[in-house]
Amino acid sequence: MPSGKILVAQGGGPTAVINQSMVGVVMEARRFSQVERIYGAIHGVRGIVNEDFVDLTHETQHNLEQVANTPSSALGSTRDKPDLAYCQDIFKVLKAHEIEHFFYIGGNDSSDTVRIVSEQAQAASYPLCCIHVPKTIDNDLVGSDHTPGFPSAARFVALAFAGANLDNVALPGVYVAVVMGRHAGFLTAASALGKKFPDDGPHLIYLPERTFVLDKFLLDVKTIYERYGRCVVAVSEGIHDASGIPMASLLAKDLEHDDHGNVQLSGNGALADLLCQEIKTRLNIKRVRGDTFGYLQRSFMGCVSDVDQREAREVGEKAVQFALWGKQSGSVAIKRVGSYSVDYELLPLQAVAGKTRVMEDAFISESGTDVTDAFRLYLRPLLGSGMPDAYRLRNNPVAKVLKR
Amino acid sequence: MPSGKILVAQGGGPTAVINQSMVGVVMEARRFSQVERIYGAIHGVRGIVNEDFVDLTHETQHNLEQVANTPSSALGSTRDKPDLAYCQDIFKVLKAHEIEHFFYIGGNDSSDTVRIVSEQAQAASYPLCCIHVPKTIDNDLVGSDHTPGFPSAARFVALAFAGANLDNVALPGVYVAVVMGRHAGFLTAASALGKKFPDDGPHLIYLPERTFVLDKFLLDVKTIYERYGRCVVAVSEGIHDASGIPMASLLAKDLEHDDHGNVQLSGNGALADLLCQEIKTRLNIKRVRGDTFGYLQRSFMGCVSDVDQREAREVGEKAVQFALWGKQSGSVAIKRVGSYSVDYELLPLQAVAGKTRVMEDAFISESGTDVTDAFRLYLRPLLGSGMPDAYRLRNNPVAKVLKR
Numbered sequence: 001m002p003s004g005k006i007l008v009a010q011g012g013g014p015t016a017v018i019n020q021s022m023v024g025v026v027m028e029a030r031r032f033s034q035v036e037r038i039y040g041a042i043h044g045v046r047g048i049v050n051e052d053f054v055d056l057t058h059e060t061q062h063n064l065e066q067v068a069n070t071p072s073s074a075l076g077s078t079r080d081k082p083d084l085a086y087c088q089d090i091f092k093v094l095k096a097h098e099i100e101h102f103f104y105i106g107g108n109d110s111s112d113t114v115r116i117v118s119e120q121a122q123a124a125s126y127p128l129c130c131i132h133v134p135k136t137i138d139n140d141l142v143g144s145d146h147t148p149g150f151p152s153a154a155r156f157v158a159l160a161f162a163g164a165n166l167d168n169v170a171l172p173g174v175y176v177a178v179v180m181g182r183h184a185g186f187l188t189a190a191s192a193l194g195k196k197f198p199d200d201g202p203h204l205i206y207l208p209e210r211t212f213v214l215d216k217f218l219l220d221v222k223t224i225y226e227r228y229g230r231c232v233v234a235v236s237e238g239i240h241d242a243s244g245i246p247m248a249s250l251l252a253k254d255l256e257h258d259d260h261g262n263v264q265l266s267g268n269g270a271l272a273d274l275l276c277q278e279i280k281t282r283l284n285i286k287r288v289r290g291d292t293f294g295y296l297q298r299s300f301m302g303c304v305s306d307v308d309q310r311e312a313r314e315v316g317e318k319a320v321q322f323a324l325w326g327k328q329s330g331s332v333a334i335k336r337v338g339s340y341s342v343d344y345e346l347l348p349l350q351a352v353a354g355k356t357r358v359m360e361d362a363f364i365s366e367s368g369t370d371v372t373d374a375f376r377l378y379l380r381p382l383l384g385s386g387m388p389d390a391y392r393l394r395n396n397p398v399a400k401v402l403k404r
Numbered sequence: 405m406p407s408g409k410i411l412v413a414q415g416g417g418p419t420a421v422i423n424q425s426m427v428g429v430v431m432e433a434r435r436f437s438q439v440e441r442i443y444g445a446i447h448g449v450r451g452i453v454n455e456d457f458v459d460l461t462h463e464t465q466h467n468l469e470q471v472a473n474t475p476s477s478a479l480g481s482t483r484d485k486p487d488l489a490y491c492q493d494i495f496k497v498l499k500a501h502e503i504e505h506f507f508y509i510g511g512n513d514s515s516d517t518v519r520i521v522s523e524q525a526q527a528a529s530y531p532l533c534c535i536h537v538p539k540t541i542d543n544d545l546v547g548s549d550h551t552p553g554f555p556s557a558a559r560f561v562a563l564a565f566a567g568a569n570l571d572n573v574a575l576p577g578v579y580v581a582v583v584m585g586r587h588a589g590f591l592t593a594a595s596a597l598g599k600k601f602p603d604d605g606p607h608l609i610y611l612p613e614r615t616f617v618l619d620k621f622l623l624d625v626k627t628i629y630e631r632y633g634r635c636v637v638a639v640s641e642g643i644h645d646a647s648g649i650p651m652a653s654l655l656a657k658d659l660e661h662d663d664h665g666n667v668q669l670s671g672n673g674a675l676a677d678l679l680c681q682e683i684k685t686r687l688n689i690k691r692v693r694g695d696t697f698g699y700l701q702r703s704f705m706g707c708v709s710d711v712d713q714r715e716a717r718e719v720g721e722k723a724v725q726f727a728l729w730g731k732q733s734g735s736v737a738i739k740r741v742g743s744y745s746v747d748y749e750l751l752p753l754q755a756v757a758g759k760t761r762v763m764e765d766a767f768i769s770e771s772g773t774d775v776t777d778a779f780r781l782y783l784r785p786l787l788g789s790g791m792p793d794a795y796r797l798r799n800n801p802v803a804k805v806l807k808r
Contacts, residue, residue: 072570164475269673294695
């Protein structure tokens with residue numbers, strides 16, 4: 001006898017639109033008469049093992065719509081990466097609460113959790129339908145054209161660089177900004193969409209898909225600085241040397257010869273500061289500034305792509321439709337079917353779980369420090385409508401009188 | 405014989421609306437039949453001494469409007485702080501080009517330059533009208549209710565903290581973000597406008613108007629962390645100890661016992677990282693994250709207060725009116741005359757030049773780590789329309805079944 005209870009949870013790093021997917025699940029589930037109760041787990045899988053549930057069945061339509069437009073994970077999130085025993089605990093709780101549909105909104109780690117829980121249910125012959133609902137600003141899920149959350153973060157990064165470039169034109173120097181994305185360079189590459197004029201920055205883009213060589217980097221910066229009298233650089237937090245060691249730890253070792261060298265790789269400004277230090281010291285450039293976009297790029301209020309909002313809502317809706325009409329487990333994926341239009345499909349959990357997508361070679365220029373037009377065409381429609389645009393005064397020089 | 409030539413220039417750190425003021429000057433000046441030529445100096449006062457001018461007389465209305473909506477200084481800026489000899493050079497160039505109206509858009513340093521140039525002209529009996537047009541995200545000009553540029557930067561900071569707070573709710577820990585503002589705490593205090601619910605962050609706000617005591621800071625963070633299981637902190641880049649020494653240099657000294665301690669105080673993430681390090685080490689809290697808003701807060705595209713846009717345009721317009729109708733030098737100031745409405749007046753240059761306003765005591769809570777309702781009332785109308793709002797799911801807990 002089906003219980004008609006569904007559970008939704010959110011895992012991993014928040015995004016600007018993850019609540020759209022949660023609300024998509026809740027709203028769509030309320031349209032099915034066989035759904036009696038809609039639970040939300042507080043702080044993802046940790047909330048499940050602790051039986052920390054809220055009943056969303058009676059939440060108002062109005063408040064759900066407002067929460068959908070609010071960034072970050074309204075149900076709370078977790079960084080727990082469940083092992084087999086943890087997944088068995090999850091399954092026990094789901095069974096005890098007679099939950100037969102489980103929707104987990106998250107990235108690759110979350111999809112792997114969904115896969116293991118689903119396998120546990122199958123092994124126990126318990127009728128549990130498990131759906132992974134995609135979200136990640138890193139855009140690193142395989143099988144999807146792109147992932148909800150990435151377009152809004154990409155919009156933030158593109159606009160941040162458009163502004164930083166204008167600032168750098170006004171007060172020239174070298175500007176280095178570090179962008180999130182772990183092993184995937186998509187979000188860093190989005191900085192290229194902030195360019196309008198040929199001499200605009202970012203002039204150099206360093207992606208984790210290419211090996212980072214410090215001497216080459218310094219030479220690149222020097223070349224641009226000599227050409228334009230300024231240089232704007234986008235750097236992925238995931239850049240690494242040929243052996244895969246993150247640059248942040250390598251540079252920290254180079255610079256700090258005492259015992260205080262335990263530099264954290266994210267959630268701080270170390271990588272930007274260390275690169276700036278190298279530029280100052282070795283290129284002898286005076287005005288060098290570093291920013292780390294940090295948490296702003298995933299949770300800033302008021303910088304969201306309307307395309308991203310709509311799609312994030314739809315993956316939640318489609319998740320429920322796949323589960324309740326199709327009665328099968330899987331991972332919802334976005335498929336591009338037009339320029340620009342998308343459709344949704346349900347992939348087997350095994351096809352997505354724990355796998356990492358990185359930027360395709362076709363998206364990276366031969367120099368390795370720029371993107372291709374293919375990438376620009378890929379990303380542009382995702383950024384949504386109403387992108388602000390940068391304008392310049394036209395040059396009309398006045399003849400000198402004193403001519404000193 | 406009046407030449408009918410005017411010159412406009414932009415100095416100091418760019419803002420999101422400084423081009424509104426420049427365009428306000430240009431557009432308004434074109435309405436006066438006696439104005440023959442409108443020049444812009446490239447890179448502020450440096451452009452003047454180098455005779456690096458562009459003619460804006462024939463720029464299109466359309467492009468001027470688009471440039472007005474573009475952040476940062478379209479004419480370029482400079483960090484040069486002219487001394488007397490430099491100001492004499494400026495005056496020589498203005499005289500050589502028969503410029504009789506000089507409009508300089510900038511902060512306190514710029515106003516002081518305007519004052520000296522004006523005095524040089526008077527001493528030489530040259531009929532030069534010099535107007536300082538206010539701009540600074542620091543909001544530290546005396547005699548003005550507030551300064552153009554501050555409202556948009558404040559909107560960015562408020563929205564950044566609203567988002568960072570939501571992120572911190574989802575993944576609890578300590579979050580420290582460092583905000584610009586030099587010796588004035590207004591911009592850091594704007595973080596308080598990101599709060600909606602009583603337990604929202606920022607829970608603690610550290611302003612340069614109060615002495616920073618590290619042990620007190622750590623105790624404050626500990627208290628909040630024990631109460632809410634998380635803590636969001638706003639810190640001004642200008643915090644200092646009782647003797648006025650910036651905390652960034654003090655902490656760097658504490659932490660780094662080798663010779664590599666020449667830590668830069670702005671344009672890097674050092675202060676946030678050093679404070680996070682102290683929290684981690686001394687309070688033994690695991691998840692501690694630091695952000696430095698850096699250049700995003702003054703040049704991010706697409707986060708602008710419409711009130712700020714309008715006022716920045718108007719100070720440019722009024723500057724021209726004061727100059728061409730009143731024929732007197734001075735500094736344009738914003739006066740609040742209603743809730744919310746403003747008027748503009750021309751203050752003597754001596755009343756503004758080189759002076760620094762800091763936050764009034766009435767704006768800072770007794771604890772020293774929060775703002776008062778007076779500040780909230782002061783700032784709210786400046787942030788403009790369409791401020792996004794954060795919503796929460798209503799709590800409706802589900803009874804536990806396993807009760808482990």
